[in-house]
Amino acid sequence: MIALLAPGQGSQKPGMLGQWLTGPRAEQTEAAETIARWSEAAELDLAQLGTTATADEIKDTAVTQPLVVATSLLAYRQLLLALGNAPLPATLPAGAPAAGHSVGELVAAAVAGALTADAAVELAAVRGREMAAACAMVETGMVVVLGGAFDQVLERMNELGLRPANINGAGQVVAAGPRSSLQQLTAEPPANARVVQLAVAGAFHTPYMAPAEDALRGHADKVEFASPSRPLLSNADGTVVTDGAELRSRLVAQVTLPVRWDLCMATLAELGVGATVELPPAGALTGLIKRELKGMKTVAVKSPNDLDTVVALVADEQQEA
Numbered sequence: 001m002i003a004l005l006a007p008g009q010g011s012q013k014p015g016m017l018g019q020w021l022t023g024p025r026a027e028q029t030e031a032a033e034t035i036a037r038w039s040e041a042a043e044l045d046l047a048q049l050g051t052t053a054t055a056d057e058i059k060d061t062a063v064t065q066p067l068v069v070a071t072s073l074l075a076y077r078q079l080l081l082a083l084g085n086a087p088l089p090a091t092l093p094a095g096a097p098a099a100g101h102s103v104g105e106l107v108a109a110a111v112a113g114a115l116t117a118d119a120a121v122e123l124a125a126v127r128g129r130e131m132a133a134a135c136a137m138v139e140t141g142m143v144v145v146l147g148g149a150f151d152q153v154l155e156r157m158n159e160l161g162l163r164p165a166n167i168n169g170a171g172q173v174v175a176a177g178p179r180s181s182l183q184q185l186t187a188e189p190p191a192n193a194r195v196v197q198l199a200v201a202g203a204f205h206t207p208y209m210a211p212a213e214d215a216l217r218g219h220a221d222k223v224e225f226a227s228p229s230r231p232l233l234s235n236a237d238g239t240v241v242t243d244g245a246e247l248r249s250r251l252v253a254q255v256t257l258p259v260r261w262d263l264c265m266a267t268l269a270e271l272g273v274g275a276t277v278e279l280p281p282a283g284a285l286t287g288l289i290k291r292e293l294k295g296m297k298t299v300a301v302k303s304p305n306d307l308d309t310v311v312a313l314v315a316d317e318q319q320e321a
Helices: 024-028 031-042 061-084 104-111 117-135 150-159 179-187 207-220 244-253 261-270 284-292 306-320
Strands: 002-006 098-100 140-147 163-169 172-178 193-197 275-278 297-300
Touching: 002 061, 002 104, 002 284, 002 306, 024 031, 024 061, 031 061, 031 117, 061 104, 061 117, 061 306, 098 104, 098 261, 104 117, 104 244, 117 207, 140 179, 150 163, 150 172, 163 261, 163 284, 172 179, 179 193, 207 244, 261 284, 275 284, 275 306, 284 297, 297 306
Parallel strands: 002 098, 002 275, 275 297
Antiparallel strands: 140 172, 140 193, 163 172
C-alpha cells in the first residue's frame, strides 16, 4: 500500500513552483490558469512568489502556507495525469491513505476529496495570515530538539514553560514559547540532545495561536467539507478521520494543538503501508519516515521527473495485488 504525504511550513524553497508551471503536463492541467485563480483567492501573486522570489520573501507565514499548499496540489494534479497517461494506466487505490504535516493536512484533505483544491488554498491563505497576525502579538518562537531521551526532553521544556509544538518521531521534538525560554533551552539542552533554531515568526501549534484559531473557524464554517474518500490521518492523534464535520473541527483546532507526526507514522505502519510518496516541496517527511520506519520505500517528489518514479511504484503495486 502507498501513502501520500504533504509537507508543511519550513519545506519551502525559492523557485519551487517554477518547474510545475512549464512542460506538457503543466499545459494539460492548466497549471498557469490554476495558479492565477489560486493567487486571486489567496490575495497573493503565487506565480511570482514561487518562481522569482527570494528565500526571505517566502519565509513570511502569510506567504509560505498558501504557497506550499499550492505547490503540493499543483504537483498532485500532474501526478494524476501521469498515472492516467502511463502505458498501463495506473490509479491510486481508494485505500491509499493521505497525511499532511501541519498546513500540509489541508493538502491531504484535498487529496482525500474532503474539500476542493481551491478551498484548501484559500483556507491556507487565511490560516497563514491569521497565524502571522497572532505571532505579532507576543514575541515567541520555535526550536527543534534533536536526540536525547524523550521524557527528559519534555521535562526540560516543561521546566522552562515551553510547549511541544511538533512531536515528529525519529528523535525530533519542536519546542515553542517565549524566546527567552528558548534561549535557555539552547544554552542548557537536555542530556545527549542538541537544539537547532527555526526561522519562524512565533509559537505555532500552541495556545499563542488562539486568535488565529478563532479567525480560521469563522472562515472554515463557510466551507463545504465532505467525508474523505480515502483514509485521512489527523495530526492531532494519528487517527483516521471519516467524517467531514469532524475534519473541519480538527483542522481548525490543529492551529493550537501539537502536531503528532509520530502517531501519524505509527498509523501508517498499522495500516500496512509499504511505500510513501511525498508531494513537493518534498524531503523533510521522507527523512522522518526513513529514520522511523526502517525499510519503507520512499519517493520524495522534487521535480516533474520524479512523477515517472511514482508511476512505476504504483504500477508495481497493482501487479503485485
